[in-house]
Amino acid sequence: MTDSVQTTTGKKNKSMTQRRLIPTYIFLVIFSLFSVFPLYWMITAATNKSLEVAQGKIWFGTNLAENFTKLIRDEALGTSMWNSFFYATVQMLLCLLICSLAGYGFELYHDKAKDKLFAFLLLGMMIPQVATMIPLFRMMSGGKLLNTVWAFILPQLSTPFMIMMFRQNSRNFPPDIMEAARLDGLSEIRIFFSMYMPVMKSTYAAAAVITFMNAWNAYLWPKVVMTKNQAQTMPMLIANLAGGYTIDYGELMLGVLFCSIPTMIIFFILQKQFAEGITGSVK
């Protein structure tokens, strides 16, 4: 068999495979459109008048500036954007530090007692948010923490899921490095900061994306403890916009767009880390 014969049969096979895949392509295109359309529509609606949105216009309009003016007149957009950003960043940084330290401790210093404690902490995974909501609210209000960043972040700073994720991934951290560093005279905490952290970069990235997104999107708990206007977050702001008797759809969708911009950016830049973060501790 010569080379050219091989290539033609190869091509033929290829075009046949592609032809067999046509139903697959059709299904995938339809499902992709179904997935993307509501978001595309949200963006176009943000540029249209409420009436145009209601009439079913699905192309970009010229009402963006007016929707924006109305939005900042009705709601504290800047404050809420900043609040969401601030709470989510603080929560992400502290949660990463606390949970990675714990995952590191549980995996690399493990003994029987610690393994038992870890198994016990995992029970925390089955506690639903509504169940602890009322006692936590009383705790926060008793400590005069309502409407502060602490009320927002404290219940989420340490989660069994994050500890487990760091613990599982710590298995890739070679204990030899620790021994070598100890011989060099590094203290235990220094080993964590200067050896462990850099090696575990990709786990930190995935965990960061997941904690930031969760904090940014949180709704039930902030609704309970961040009752003041100046403390409100973006999801609460857009929920307010839709709460009135008449809804301005252009203005509402612009609000939704603002609420979605940070998470969309993270999604497009860090999609791989996002997927890894979701599947996180599943190995």
Next chain:
Amino acid sequence: MKKKGMSVLAKQHAAGWAFLMPATLLIFVMSFYPMVQAFLMSLKTGSSARLKWANPVSFNYTRMFSDKLFMRSVGNTFLYLVIQVPIMLILAILLAQLLNNKDLKFKGLFRTCVFLPCATSLVSYALIFKSLFATQGLINSVLSNMHIISKNINWLGNPGTARFVIIFALIWRWTGYNMVFYLAGLQNIEYSVYEAAHIDGANGWKTFWYITVPLLKPVIVMTFIMSINGTLQLFDESVNLTKGGPANTTITMSHYIYNNSFGQGVANFGYACAMSFFVFILVAILAAINLKVGDTRD
């Protein structure tokens, strides 16, 4: 010399405990302790400032089981569970299987599109679907332009259609999320397994049913448990898409508990705690099943 070596070991030992202490303490103070408190409160009645032991102590629980509204919220939640979870998981596994084809082009693009809804917050997508399905909304105007309907449907104003919209929206938001798990699972299956099946004359459907599904079983069980857990705690959608209406026909358990504890003019903490303990029991049963299934897997 010897003494020094031991003190180094003791130091390491102490360091290990010090590292895991902050996280451990936080979980005890922010999860376990409140859980115990919630149980104690579920045995009390009265306003939030003056809680006293209920008489009999099971009062809130008896009330719960005779509360038609709460039972309705349980029913609603289970309705979502029974209809939405299977449809979503079947779609997700199908999409993952289709995307795991090495001859497929634009794989990355399709994957990104299907995964994209996960980038929106729960409140955001609830409001997007609320607007799409408004009486004066896009869906109605498209349907009437196509002469499928003669007058606008009040999607969110009728129990049947309102439930349909919630289920539809849930499927939109979570299918891609679950697909990611299946894709990760499928990538662990050697391609040669499929080639062998192909040589043995197995068609696509057979390969899917006899190879993919059994090999993915652990992942399927896990996504199933996660979805049930998520559905039992639905809140954002019920509050923002339908406000639980019309006439509480779409209200979820968490939403009803919220209304009883932080709703306008009520602070029925004892009763709300009893209901939330009921949710906890459901989730715990689920976790126990999860552990059991997980055990047989290894």
